[in-house]
Amino acid sequence: MNHGDAPLVSVCIPTYNRANQLRKAIQSLLNSDYSNIEIIISDNASVDQTFEICHEFLSKNAVVRYFRHPENIGPTRNFEFARAQAVGEYFLWLGDDDFLEKNYISSCVERLEGDESMVLVS
Numbered sequence: 306m307n308h309g310d311a312p313l314v315s316v317c318i319p320t321y322n323r324a325n326q327l328r329k330a331i332q333s334l335l336n337s338d339y340s341n342i343e344i345i346i347s348d349n350a351s352v353d354q355t356f357e358i359c360h361e362f363l364s365k366n367a368v369v370r371y372f373r374h375p376e377n378i379g380p381t382r383n384f385e386f387a388r389a390q391a392v393g394e395y396f397l398w399l400g401d402d403d404f405l406e407k408n409y410i411s412s413c414v415e416r417l418e419g420d421e422s423m424v425l426v427s
Contacts, residue, residue: 311341312418314410315393318401319347319383324354326402331362331369333404339411347387348373349380 316334320327327346334344344362348355348371359371370390374383388396395414399405413426 311339312394312414313392314339314342314395314397314414315345315391316342316397316399316410317345317347317384317387317391318399319349319380319387320351320355320401321349321377321380321383322351322353322355323401324351324358327355328358329404330399330401331358333406334399334410335362335366335368336407337405337410338407339414342368342410343391343393344369345387345390346371347383347390349383350374350377 318327318330331344331346334342344366346359346369348359350373356373359369359373362369363371372386372390374386378386384398395417397410397413416426417423
């Protein structure tokens with residue numbers, strides 16, 4: 306797939322106190338063979354190393370966007386906030402303790418772009 310004119314995929318990661326797992330989740334997205342992504346991290350006022358880890362990625366990767374709530378707003382509002390930040394044509398949730406294979410996003414986009422009747426792939 307030619308990624309030069311590929312649709313933007315927004316990947317949202319709501320998180321709370323999962324710093325160790327979060328690093329692997331973000332890195333899996335950055336290692337993706339699909340480059341036209343934005344990574345939106347919504348930190349629900351974590352008290353672990355989440356802030357520091359996210360800022361490491363922010364300083365090196367323009368596709369990463371990080372939002373930290375000053376107080377815990379609960380999981381539902383954190384998910385809703387993350388989703389509201391997305392601007393991509395396609396959207397993907399990623400758990401803060403999950404990771405994706407290198408070709409996962411490109412495979413999903415290929416299927417969605419190849420069949421207009423599809424609205425969801427997994």
